[in-house]
Amino acid sequence: MLFPQSTYIQRRQQLRELVGEGLILIFGNNEAPMNYPANAYKFRQDSTFLYFTGQHRDGLVLAIDCATGQETLYGDEIDIDDIVWYGSVTSVAEMAAESGIAHTAPLSQLFTLNFSLLTLHYLPPYRHDNLLQLMELLGKNRQEVMAGRSQRLIDAVVKLRSIKSAEEIAELERASHIGYLMHTAAMRMATQPGMTEAYIGGQLDGIAASHGSIVSFQSIVSMHGEILHGYPSAAPLEPGRLLLVDAGAETREHYCSDHTRTTPISGRFTQQQRDIYDIVVDCHDLALTHAKPGVKYFDVHLDVCRLMTERLKALGLMKGDTEEAVQAGAHALFLPHGLGHMMGMDVHDMEGLGQIYVGFDAETRPRLDQFGTNALRFGRRLEVGHVVTDEPGIYFIPDLIDLWQKEGTNKDFLCFDRINEFRHFGGVRIEDDVLITPDGCRFLGSERIPYKAEEVEAFINK
Amino acid sequence: MLFPQSTYIQRRQQLRELVGEGLILIFGNNEAPMNYPANAYKFRQDSTFLYFTGQHRDGLVLAIDCATGQETLYGDEIDIDDIVWYGSVTSVAEMAAESGIAHTAPLSQLFTLNFSLLTLHYLPPYRHDNLLQLMELLGKNRQEVMAGRSQRLIDAVVKLRSIKSAEEIAELERASHIGYLMHTAAMRMATQPGMTEAYIGGQLDGIAASHGSIVSFQSIVSMHGEILHGYPSAAPLEPGRLLLVDAGAETREHYCSDHTRTTPISGRFTQQQRDIYDIVVDCHDLALTHAKPGVKYFDVHLDVCRLMTERLKALGLMKGDTEEAVQAGAHALFLPHGLGHMMGMDVHDMEGLGQIYVGFDAETRPRLDQFGTNALRFGRRLEVGHVVTDEPGIYFIPDLIDLWQKEGTNKDFLCFDRINEFRHFGGVRIEDDVLITPDGCRFLGSERIPYKAEEVEAFINK
Numbered sequence: 001m002l003f004p005q006s007t008y009i010q011r012r013q014q015l016r017e018l019v020g021e022g023l024i025l026i027f028g029n030n031e032a033p034m035n036y037p038a039n040a041y042k043f044r045q046d047s048t049f050l051y052f053t054g055q056h057r058d059g060l061v062l063a064i065d066c067a068t069g070q071e072t073l074y075g076d077e078i079d080i081d082d083i084v085w086y087g088s089v090t091s092v093a094e095m096a097a098e099s100g101i102a103h104t105a106p107l108s109q110l111f112t113l114n115f116s117l118l119t120l121h122y123l124p125p126y127r128h129d130n131l132l133q134l135m136e137l138l139g140k141n142r143q144e145v146m147a148g149r150s151q152r153l154i155d156a157v158v159k160l161r162s163i164k165s166a167e168e169i170a171e172l173e174r175a176s177h178i179g180y181l182m183h184t185a186a187m188r189m190a191t192q193p194g195m196t197e198a199y200i201g202g203q204l205d206g207i208a209a210s211h212g213s214i215v216s217f218q219s220i221v222s223m224h225g226e227i228l229h230g231y232p233s234a235a236p237l238e239p240g241r242l243l244l245v246d247a248g249a250e251t252r253e254h255y256c257s258d259h260t261r262t263t264p265i266s267g268r269f270t271q272q273q274r275d276i277y278d279i280v281v282d283c284h285d286l287a288l289t290h291a292k293p294g295v296k297y298f299d300v301h302l303d304v305c306r307l308m309t310e311r312l313k314a315l316g317l318m319k320g321d322t323e324e325a326v327q328a329g330a331h332a333l334f335l336p337h338g339l340g341h342m343m344g345m346d347v348h349d350m351e352g353l354g355q356i357y358v359g360f361d362a363e364t365r366p367r368l369d370q371f372g373t374n375a376l377r378f379g380r381r382l383e384v385g386h387v388v389t390d391e392p393g394i395y396f397i398p399d400l401i402d403l404w405q406k407e408g409t410n411k412d413f414l415c416f417d418r419i420n421e422f423r424h425f426g427g428v429r430i431e432d433d434v435l436i437t438p439d440g441c442r443f444l445g446s447e448r449i450p451y452k453a454e455e456v457e458a459f460i461n462k
Numbered sequence: 463m464l465f466p467q468s469t470y471i472q473r474r475q476q477l478r479e480l481v482g483e484g485l486i487l488i489f490g491n492n493e494a495p496m497n498y499p500a501n502a503y504k505f506r507q508d509s510t511f512l513y514f515t516g517q518h519r520d521g522l523v524l525a526i527d528c529a530t531g532q533e534t535l536y537g538d539e540i541d542i543d544d545i546v547w548y549g550s551v552t553s554v555a556e557m558a559a560e561s562g563i564a565h566t567a568p569l570s571q572l573f574t575l576n577f578s579l580l581t582l583h584y585l586p587p588y589r590h591d592n593l594l595q596l597m598e599l600l601g602k603n604r605q606e607v608m609a610g611r612s613q614r615l616i617d618a619v620v621k622l623r624s625i626k627s628a629e630e631i632a633e634l635e636r637a638s639h640i641g642y643l644m645h646t647a648a649m650r651m652a653t654q655p656g657m658t659e660a661y662i663g664g665q666l667d668g669i670a671a672s673h674g675s676i677v678s679f680q681s682i683v684s685m686h687g688e689i690l691h692g693y694p695s696a697a698p699l700e701p702g703r704l705l706l707v708d709a710g711a712e713t714r715e716h717y718c719s720d721h722t723r724t725t726p727i728s729g730r731f732t733q734q735q736r737d738i739y740d741i742v743v744d745c746h747d748l749a750l751t752h753a754k755p756g757v758k759y760f761d762v763h764l765d766v767c768r769l770m771t772e773r774l775k776a777l778g779l780m781k782g783d784t785e786e787a788v789q790a791g792a793h794a795l796f797l798p799h800g801l802g803h804m805m806g807m808d809v810h811d812m813e814g815l816g817q818i819y820v821g822f823d824a825e826t827r828p829r830l831d832q833f834g835t836n837a838l839r840f841g842r843r844l845e846v847g848h849v850v851t852d853e854p855g856i857y858f859i860p861d862l863i864d865l866w867q868k869e870g871t872n873k874d875f876l877c878f879d880r881i882n883e884f885r886h887f888g889g890v891r892i893e894d895d896v897l898i899t900p901d902g903c904r905f906l907g908s909e910r911i912p913y914k915a916e917e918v919e920a921f922i923n924k
Contacts, residue, residue: 032494034506035716035807036814037588039679041503044496083861084798087689126499128590132604142594198714199672206668210661217501227549234714252660252696254497336546345497352498399545 001054001098002253003167008054009100011160012064012071015052018156021066022119026052027130028060042214047345048123048157048353050254053099057089061110062101072103074110110137121150123157126352154353161350162342162358163385169435169444171255172344172387176433176445178211178249179257183449184459186221186245190263191460194236197221200245201232208249216248216256216347225262225427226395228337239266242273242426248347256347258389260431261449267461269453276394277428277453279311283392284430284451287339291382291390292440298364298379301339304392305331309413312394317422320413330413332372333404334396340389341377343433348377349387386436387444393429396422463516463560464715465629470516471562473622474526474533477514480618483528484581488514489592490522504676509807510585510619510815512716515561519551523572524563534565536572572599583612585619588814616815623812624804624820625847631897631906633717634806634849638895638907640673640711641719645911646921648683648707652699652725653922659683659694662707670711678718678809681709687724687889688857690799701728704735704888710809718809720851721911722893729923731915738856739890739915741773745854746892746913749801753844753852754902760826760841763801766854767793771875774856779884782875792875794834795866798859802851803839805895810839811849848898849906855891858884 001008015024028049031040045056053062053073061074075092082089096104115138124146125131134145164172182204189200201221208215222230223237225244237243243265248258262277264270269277283304290300305326312318312334318325325331342349342358350358355377360366364379378388401423403409405416430451433444450459463470477486490511493502507518515524515535523536537554544551558566577600586608587593596607626634644666651662663683670677684692685699687706699705705727710720724739726732731739745766752762767788774780774796780787787793804811804820812820817839822828826841840850863885865871867878892913895906912921 029497032496032503033588033814034494034503035491035509035588036810036812038813039809041494041496042680047497084859085690087686087692088861126495126497128594132590132594136604142598202670202672203668205671206665208664209667210664218504224549228547230549347501348498350498351500352495397546399550 002171003054005098005100007167008052012052014160015156016064016066016069018159019066019121019150019152022121023113024062024064024066024121024153026062026064026123027125027133028053028055028058028062029127030058030129032127044214045254047254047350048161051161051345053095053101055095055099057095059107060092060095061107063110070103071101072105073099073101074105074107076107120148121153122148123153123353124149154357158350158353158358161344163383164344164387164435165385168255168344169387171251171253172257172433172435172444173446175212175216175249175251175255175257176259177447178208178251179247179259179433180445180447180449181211182207182247182249183245183259183261186247187261187263187450187456187460190237190243190245190265191267196234196236197223197232197243198234204245204247208247212249212251213254214250216250216258219245219247220260221245221247223265223426225393225429226397226425227427228395237265240270241265242428244427244429246429246431254345256343256345257444258343258347258431258433259449260391260393260429261451261456262428262430263456263460268457272422272425273428274453275315276422276425279308280392280394280428280430281452282311283308284390284432287390287392288434288441291388291434291436293382293384293436293438296364296379296381297339297388298366298376301376301379302326304339305335308335308392308394316418317415318413319415325410325413328410328413329370329372330410332370333400333410333414333419334394335392336372336375336395336397336400337393338376338378340391340431340434343387343389351377382436382441384436384438388434388436389431390434391429391431393427395427396425398423464633465516467560467562469629470514474514476622477618478526478528478531480621481528481583481612481614484583485575486524486526486528486583486615488524488526488585489587489595490515490517490520490524491589492520492591494589506676507716509716509812510623513623513807515557515563517557517561519557521569522554522557523569532565533563534567535561535563536567536569538569582610583615584610585615585815586611616819620812620815620820623806625845626806626849626897627847630717630806631849633713633715634719634895634897634906635908637674637678637711637713637717637719638721639909640670640713641709641721641895642907642909642911643673644669644709644711645707645721645723648709649723649725649912649918649922652705652707652727653729657699658696659685659699659705660696663694666707666709670709674711674713675716676712678710678712678720681707682722683707683709685727685888687855687891688859688887689889690857699727702732703727704890706889706891708891708893716807718805718807719906720805720809720893720895722853722855722891723911723913723918724890724892725918725922730919734884734887735890736915737777738884738887741770742854742856742890742892743914744773745770746852746894749852749854750896750903753850753896753898755844755846755898755900758826758841758843759801759850760828760838763838763841764788766801767797770797770854770856778880779877780875781877787872787875790872790875791832791834792872794832795862795872795876795881796856796858797854798834798837798857798862799855800838800840802853802893802896805849805851813839844898846898846900850896850898851893852896853891853893855889857889858887859889860885
């Protein structure tokens with residue numbers, strides 16, 4: 001367990017008060033088979049289960065009866081055959097005692113509960129084994145189980161997990177340190193002759209696993225930065241291009257980091273690259289001066305879009321009234337995603353509970369019918385203890401440029417002839433992890449990964 | 463695709479002839495969510511799907527109608543939103559054409575088939591998403607779907623995939639080369655001051671990912687070699703102990719390697735360690751002189767057990783008649799697993815189809831009621847083109863020693879007082895990947911990872 005027992009007891013107490021009635025079931029994760037039943041991916045506990053129990057073993061379910069306050073940890077014990085293969089492990093009773101949970105029971109006991117008589121609260125399952133277990137427990141089909149997830153439980157979990165404690169922030173700082181090691185290594189490798197995206201991607205896996213547990217998401221390592229989730233290819237890096245690396249680590253306790261850097265493979269930016277890169281730097285810095293408690297992150301996003309539009313107009317890539325262009329979503333040709341997302345024990349924190357419930361409330365709900373805005377992940381008013389990413393980018397996506405030009409989308413604001421001069425540019429993104437403080441915000445991590453153009457060039461040519 | 467189109471066409475033709483009648487459905491894998499729906503583990507295609515199609519994308523199903531020979535690749539196309547996030551990808555029609563499959567259809571079309579009128583052949587699903595899809599397709603529950611797997615299809619796939627072609631062997635050699643890089647790096651790291659199991663484990667992930675795609679199974683890196691699947695801990699390595707590393711890589715085409723080395727953390731074996739280590743070396747070498755076409759691998763296993771028993775008797779750890787001790791399974795206190803397993807596109811090749819069908823036939827079926835023998839994975843008569851592991855080990859498992867001593871298990875063959883002098887020893891295993899050739903067998907990989915005691919000491923002290 002990462003934190004003292006009292007932390008977990010208090011969290012469960014708060015959860016019970018927020019939900020108020022009924023039986024809460026929080027499912028831990030099971031082993032996830034890769035290519036046959038016994039060959040699993042590295043085990044990754046469910047973040048919410050970890051938040052309320054601190055326990056890392058597979059095959060556990062936490063039950064909290066809101067009426068009586070009774071807490072039960074369901075799980076099966078291991079036998080001598082398991083000990084030969086996996087060594088002695090903590091028993092379910094020992095885990096429960098460690099977490100301050102009074103009762104334990106074998107998993108089969110879950111099937112003896114009469115769910116038709118209970119008000120049941122569960123989170124939307126994102127793994128098919130847990131979905132199937134719920135289908136079998138409740139005697140319902142996939143759609144019925146998905147529809148039956150508890151909004152009250154979702155809202156309660158989001159409320160609790162959204163505000164990071166000092167102890168959680170310390171763990172996030174550890175994750176950011178691993179991110180520093182990963183990105184500085186990638187930047188140095190990017191300029192080495194004969195290097196491939198795949199080699200760098202693999203080394204990032206290694207750094208994350210050696211210093212933490214696993215990458216917080218599959219690393220994006222691509223000369224095609226315009227492909228937002230561009231996974232590494234085996235082709236050698238081409239001098240003259242930019243390499244975009246978006247990668248993060250999880251600590252052994254599964255707190256995350258998430259950074260992006262864009263590095264010139266030749267060691268120096270061209271003038272054209274520099275023109276775009278410096279806009280992204282300034283957008284990135286602008287966000288940090290605007291982000292503070294009480295401000296809607298949606299508004300910070302729009303401020304960044306305005307600055308980006310102004311600067312793209314100066315380069316001859318956009319035209320017309322800045323405010324009208326931003327309202328029309330014209331900038332989304334270059335920035336089709338949001339400024340950032342919440343981060344914590346999930347790199348997109350709690351995304352499995354429904355991004356709309358994590359990132360928004362009634363006053364910040366985005367227009368889901370507008371390209372770009374529909375990809376916003378976080379728009380809420382910032383609060384002390386929020387951790388969010390600041391990750392503006394500018395991309396030249398040939399298929400999207402061609403589509404919009406053909407359809408005339410936002411043609412009053414976009415200079416397609418000039419844009420086509422950049423169609424093989426790729427993309428630039430710069431991303432850091434930011435903690436909202438009483439005074440504003442600050443970066444996570446004790447060392448900054450170089451990001452200003454001069455710093456980047458100095459670092460990789462050192 | 464790794465091989466020419468004709469290879470895949472021929473494999474499907476052979477499969478159709480072996481199965482003979484009905485509709486064959488081979489499910490590819492889908493993305494496997496880690497901690498929320500959009501955050502997946504690294505994609506790993508199903509090996510059998512890859513064997514018959516060569517295609518690496520998620521969300522595909524291959525159908526072969528044995529009566530008409532019609533082949534259909536089911537899968538959904540991507541749209542412009544996907545292109546923004548993932549770039550342009552090969553269409554389902556293009557993939558089908560590349561693999562020589564005449565027809566394509568969207569996945570929803572699968573649900574229009576009238577399965578009650580069809581003789582359906584499918585493999586046992588090992589991922590819950592595919593299990594659930596089968597439940598929904600067939601209108602059956604979990605147990606019915608599992609029971610409905612096709613023995614005829616299992617046998618046909620085992621028959622085809624068991625014999626490795628020259629092209630497959632070349633790919634396995636590539637995997638073994640990555641294994642060489644991994645193990646030589648781990649051996650060098652093992653003697654560095656302040657090193658941890660977790661750090662080495664992470665670096666192995668990195669080497670596998672940089673040079674191939676992923677580790678072929680979660681690396682075992684442990685000072686407690688006696689825990690057969692001992693995952694790395696964060697504790698520093700202790701001079702004087704042995705470090706057992708069992709690890710392998712998959713190439714980008716998912717052919718595997720699997721090697722084990724046991725390294726003295728102090729750089730030199732103690733006399734006690736050397737006594738045990740040399741027995742394992744000799745058992746490992748003996749297997750290679752006995753393994754040849756026509757020989758049952760079960761018999762090679764027993765030969766190794768006899769040699770091990772003889773040598774443990776000489777050390778005063780066992781006693782009595784060697785043949786009687788082996789028949790009684792007394793040696794299994796030290797070697798509770800089998801000599802090896804088949805290897806190919808799965809590190810335990812085709813284990814998901816049922817180990818008993820892969821590793822055994824009527825004349826080699828092991829006794830499942832005897833400890834040790836019940837953990838055998840491969841006993842068949844060897845054939846040219848088989849690839850198997852040779853991995854004897856000797857372990858001192860305190861919980862098992864105590865249990866057997868208390869129960870008097872095999873007390874006529876075991877010298878418990880002497881055994882208890884070794885109870886904190888740990889374990890030794892040496893493993894290599896072996897190809898059965900017309901003349902006997904040979905190692906895979908162009909370079910041998912040092913394994914004889916003198917070679918190991920010379921290598922790590924270089």
